[in-house]
Amino acid sequence: MNTMFDIPIFKYKIENWTEVKATLIKQFKNSLSETVSNQHDGGQIHTDFFKCIKEPSIPEYIIKSLHCMDPYIVKFLGEVSDYYSKPSDQIGVSSAWFQKQEEHMLHGIHNHGAVGFSSICYVKFDKDVHLPTTFISPFNDFLFGNTDYYQPEVEEGDVIFFPSMVQHYSPTNSSNSERIIFSYNLK
Numbered sequence: 001m002n003t004m005f006d007i008p009i010f011k012y013k014i015e016n017w018t019e020v021k022a023t024l025i026k027q028f029k030n031s032l033s034e035t036v037s038n039q040h041d042g043g044q045i046h047t048d049f050f051k052c053i054k055e056p057s058i059p060e061y062i063i064k065s066l067h068c069m070d071p072y073i074v075k076f077l078g079e080v081s082d083y084y085s086k087p088s089d090q091i092g093v094s095s096a097w098f099q100k101q102e103e104h105m106l107h108g109i110h111n112h113g114a115v116g117f118s119s120i121c122y123v124k125f126d127k128d129v130h131l132p133t134t135f136i137s138p139f140n141d142f143l144f145g146n147t148d149y150y151q152p153e154v155e156e157g158d159v160i161f162f163p164s165m166v167q168h169y170s171p172t173n174s175s176n177s178e179r180i181i182f183s184y185n186l187k
Contacts, residue, residue: 005139009152010079010161012072014121017157020068024123024182028098030061041108045170049097062096065182069121069159073186076161080117091116096184098123099170106172109136112164115187121159123182129175133160136167161186 014020032051037044052059077091094115099107112118120133137148152160162168164185173179 007138007163007166008080009135009150010076011152011154012075012159014068014072014157014159021123021157023068024065024121025180027061027065028100028123028180028182031098032059033098033100038108041106043106043108045105045107046100046102047097049095049099052097053095058096065098066093066096066184069119069182069184072159073119076117076119077186080161091186094185094187096182099181099183100124101170101173101179103173103176107170109167109169111167112185115164115185117161117186118164119159119161119184119186121182122154122156124178124180125154125156126175126177126179127155129177130173130179131171133168133170135162136169138166 032048032055033046034048034051035044035046036050048059052062073093101107122132125132132151132154135150135152137150139148140146141148154160164187170179170181
């Protein structure tokens with residue numbers, strides 16, 4: 001049997017996580033984070049995404065955060081060459097941001113457009129009380145027509161890379177423990 005379509009996801013465990021986490025938390029505290037509500041799904045998150053894309057240059061705290069991701073971006077680009085049509089030296093970070101969910105907050109269904117790949121680093125994530133990002137298959141189940149979902153097995157200190165056009169969401173945080181991620185797009 002062969003498959004007609006394949007959707008890749010890559011996962012890496014960040015080395016020296018204690019130091020990297022301290023750096024990312026410090027940079028998050030320096031962020032331009034604001035509370036953002038989505039009228040379509042009632043979701044609400046704290047994020048600096050909209051302020052970052054309006055900045056004339058990449059904020060310093062984002063640059064410092066991306067430096068923590070450099071080894072994993074390089075590793076990912078070395079493994080993803082089969083899926084990218086342009087050379088890895090022409091691929092770069094096009095946007096980056098932090099996101100925090102407190103109790104009862106969620107980030108509804110969305111995608112990052114057809115920009116290439118996106119990445120999520122799980123900065124503050126308790127796998128006992130938080131749910132990972134949920135991905136929605138762009139193809140319905142071929143036997144019954146149902147929508148398929150995928151939740152990667154992740155823990156704090158993991159970073160994942162996935163095609164940016166895949167719909168996904170962050171389920172409601174049902175705990176009183178905040179969940180923080182650092183995300184970026186590569187194109």
